[in-house]
Amino acid sequence: MNQKELFKKALQRTFMNYEELAVLTLVGIVIGLCVSLFEVFFGYGLEYMIEIHHRTKNWLLLILPLAGLLIVYLFQHTGKDCMKGMNLVFEVSQGISKRIPKRMVPLMILGTWISNLVGASVGREGVAMQIGAAISDTFSKPFLKYKDAKSIFLVVGMAAGFSGLFGTPFTAIFFAMEVLVAGVLKYRAMAPTISSSFSAAWLSSKFGIYKKFENIQFPFEITWKMLLALVGLGILFGIVGGLFAYTMKKVKRAMKRKIPDPYKRIFYGGIVIAIVLFVWNQGRYSLLGENLIDAALRYGTIYWYDWIGKFVCTIFCLSIGFMGGEVTPLFAIGSSLGFMVASFFGFPPVMGAALGYSAVFGAGTNTFLAPVMIGMEIFGFQYFPLFFIVCAVAHIVNRHQSIYALQKREG
Amino acid sequence: MNQKELFKKALQRTFMNYEELAVLTLVGIVIGLCVSLFEVFFGYGLEYMIEIHHRTKNWLLLILPLAGLLIVYLFQHTGKDCMKGMNLVFEVSQGISKRIPKRMVPLMILGTWISNLVGASVGREGVAMQIGAAISDTFSKPFLKYKDAKSIFLVVGMAAGFSGLFGTPFTAIFFAMEVLVAGVLKYRAMAPTISSSFSAAWLSSKFGIYKKFENIQFPFEITWKMLLALVGLGILFGIVGGLFAYTMKKVKRAMKRKIPDPYKRIFYGGIVIAIVLFVWNQGRYSLLGENLIDAALRYGTIYWYDWIGKFVCTIFCLSIGFMGGEVTPLFAIGSSLGFMVASFFGFPPVMGAALGYSAVFGAGTNTFLAPVMIGMEIFGFQYFPLFFIVCAVAHIVNRHQSIYALQKREG
Incomplete structure (x- = not known):
């Protein structure tokens, strides 16, 4: 190949890189908006469950074992794989499992709602990120030609999920990138992760109010x-x-x-x-x-x-x-x-x-x-x-x- | 191996890990203090050169070509390898070159002083980091038993060099870690890099004043x-x-x-x-x-x-x-x-x-x-x-x- 052809090839590659960048960034926005709607739905439902739990003055704790049976029943009969939770997301990222089933979304939402209704001591971000990953995964099909697309889409979805539920876009970006491969930030996933995280936080901020503790005042000097x-x-x-x-x-x-x-x-x-x-x-x-x-x-x-x-x-x-x-x-x-x-x-x-x-x-x-x-x-x-x-x-x-x-x- | 032996091995490994951590952190402090003294010396000299240049109202620019000859002469006759500058640091980190010669420190300092005296448009951080890397490299010998010691010591030294000259410890930590392997932060180097960067910034803050632009006031809201x-x-x-x-x-x-x-x-x-x-x-x-x-x-x-x-x-x-x-x-x-x-x-x-x-x-x-x-x-x-x-x-x-x-x- 002569110089001219080499240059043409390099130019082509550069163009393709930027094309990929632009496409992924836009897809990130779409995923972010889409995921955040699910998070708002999930979050409102969760708040409602917690309210019911409080109103009944903890007596719902008494049916906690029965609620547990219901959860297990749900998963055993409709989506065994989904039981793996976050580990399924890791498996897909590492190529051990092929995909995240769509059923995971309603199942995880229901499971978490029930868990909170009866007062189990559990969080919510795992489910938020699994919702995000599952939705994002369904978006990934037309883009699998891009390198690492599978992992990138998972990170993008996880960030949107975290950001949409907690309203902390910066945390969501780093958390999704750090959690999937500890110790290494995947810079190739950066653009779509940022766009999905910001758009998710933006949209869900229209629906709910996030907690900030601005009461903390602590002037300091590092000695x-x-x-x-x-x-x-x-x-x-x-x-x-x-x-x-x-x-x-x-x-x-x-x-x-x-x-x-x-x-x-x-x-x-x-x-x-x-x-x-x-x-x-x-x-x-x-x-x-x-x-x-x-x-x-x-x-x-x-x-x-x-x-x-x-x-x-x-x-x-x-x-x-x-x-x-x-x-x-x-x-x-x-x-x-x-x-x-x-x-x-x-x-x-x-x-x-x-x-x-x-x-x-x-x-x-x-x-x-x-x-x-x-x-x-x-x-x-x-x-x-x-x-x-x-x-x-x-x-x-x-x-x-x-x-x-x-x-x-x-x- | 039975359970008990496995446990003992794991305990031993954990202990060794923490030992390594403590040792490297302390060595990081020593390197930071040591490097910062060189940086203070280098920095003061540099300021002096710049002052002379200003006092003579740019006329020293006229001897710039001659000064260039002097610099080349110095490097050709005492340390050809050092001419590579930052690339030598990368070569050592990647195992292409074995070590950074000690002569690099005085040579780079002199070269930069001369370059600035005659008014060349150049920076100073490259040299600051090379000084740090060269000094840190000499400290590394007793610790080569630790995994990745060579790279870790380079990062530690570079951070100390940057921090000691610019007085920005946080930037120095990330810059040294990011620059050596772009896109990947080496978390194993974190502890000693942080300790060297902070101690370097602390010690050299005792000698000089760094610039901060606290005049900038810009209240904003992201729309x-x-x-x-x-x-x-x-x-x-x-x-x-x-x-x-x-x-x-x-x-x-x-x-x-x-x-x-x-x-x-x-x-x-x-x-x-x-x-x-x-x-x-x-x-x-x-x-x-x-x-x-x-x-x-x-x-x-x-x-x-x-x-x-x-x-x-x-x-x-x-x-x-x-x-x-x-x-x-x-x-x-x-x-x-x-x-x-x-x-x-x-x-x-x-x-x-x-x-x-x-x-x-x-x-x-x-x-x-x-x-x-x-x-x-x-x-x-x-x-x-x-x-x-x-x-x-x-x-x-x-x-x-x-x-x-x-x-x-x-x-």
Whole structure:
């Protein structure tokens, strides 16, 4: 080939690259808008379930074991594969499974609604991201000619799901990119992930109001003493987050081994956890844990063992088969822990709660920039240095424990 | 192996991991402190050279070709290998070269001092990072048993060098990690990189004052219109930054082919550029370009062609063999370009300059988070969303053009 042909080829390739870029960015917007509608539907329904649960003053906890049976029945009869939850998303990304069945969307929504209606201690982001991934996956077919299209579409969908539910587009971008391949950011997925995340946050902001804690005012200057305190907090949060991921994995496995029948597992386990949730501070550790987050960041009544309560109940509920996720419970664990230990490290309790909120989430999910972003988006961009240091230390201490068993580890 | 032995092995491995972590973090601090002393020495000397140059009212430009001969002579007779500059660092990281010779430190310092004394349009960060890498490399010997030690120590040293000279520890961390392997952050290097970067910034802050532009006040809310404007700016900055990297590569290669003798290259090239620098606005485009940065961000006298002047002169000076780097010139190009085009996109000129400052730097060096960080560290953390969007778009548009010929491309 002569120079001219080489140049022509290079030009062609460049053009194709930009074409791909433009196409994916636009598709990202469409996916973001589409996913966010599902998230709004899912989110409103979830709020409604939680409201019913509160109105009935926790008595619905008594039917928790039965609700568990219903969930298992639903999945056993309509979508066994969907039971895998986040792991299915990882499998598709790694080529182990071919696709995410569309049934996953209504199934996961129903499962999470029921779980919350009866007061199980579960999150919601897992389902939000699975909805996003499933919808995005159906969009991917015409674009499989692009390199890594399968993975890119999953990331795009997960970001839209997270962003549409939580209203934090920056966190969603990094969380989706970090979670799928821990330690490595896939820059090729960047453009569509950003466009889907922003459009999802925009559309769902038209429907609902997200929580920001702008009450936190903490002027600071980084001194050596403060740096040490931040490192100390980071180590603590890293250990707790890592422990959460580790314990979750072990307990899930042990439960499956001890009670292989999923009906029996969720029923008998449900009886135990229903009693615990009902008796231990009257449902303080059921549901998402927003009561603890609000207490730590606004009202200020936190018991020293609150984080343990949420820790234990969440792991138990998810291990026996309830649906949702672990991110909001991780926020709750982190903020109540941070609130408790803050003064020991010389921080005001509310600031400690904010730092714990983000860092325990990062350590539990084996992400680094996502928790920094959530800290900035929820509490204010000016706190970047504090969140950076605490989350970096927590991430380093954690050493790749993750709630996602199939997460790839690189770097 | 039975369960107990497996557990013991796992425990042992965990312990070794944490031992490595602690050791590397502490070594990082030592490297950071050590490197920052060299940076302070280098930085003070550089300021002194620039002062002399200014005092003699640009007349020193007349001996620029002779100074060029001196630089080539120095390198030809004492350290040919060192001529490779940043590429040598990349070669060591990729195992192509074995080590960075210690002579590189004094040679690069001298070369940059001379280049600045006579008013060549060059930066300083390349040398700052090479000093860091060379010093860090000598520390690495006892720790080669750790996996990837060679690369980790280079990153640690580069971060310390950047941080010690610019006083921006967060930028330094991401820049060093992103630059060595574009598109992939090496999380294993995180702990020592953070510790070296912070300790370097701390120690050298005791000696000098870094520039921050806290005069910029720009309350904003992200609307669709603003988002489009940011994307537009990002595309423009991405093209200019990418063009800088591309042109640099081409011109360097062409110069070497046309005039293979390095003495002749720097001498005849020097005559041309000395005349250009002297005649074209009396030395406005010589040296680091801080005059343009100050003008764009403070005083407000910027010609529409300023960015072109700096663009052309920097590429020419570096291509014929002068030493320094390209980051500060990239800041200057970006801020004068941003200043010019800002009003077209509906931004105040100073904000446009700030955005250009960071995004053109990112596109030219093929980094993404480093420019976001420099924007936040220099102009204020609250502008994170603006810098994020502009730098992300610039990074995506650029598609891996880099001033560093040997930079690895992944992701």
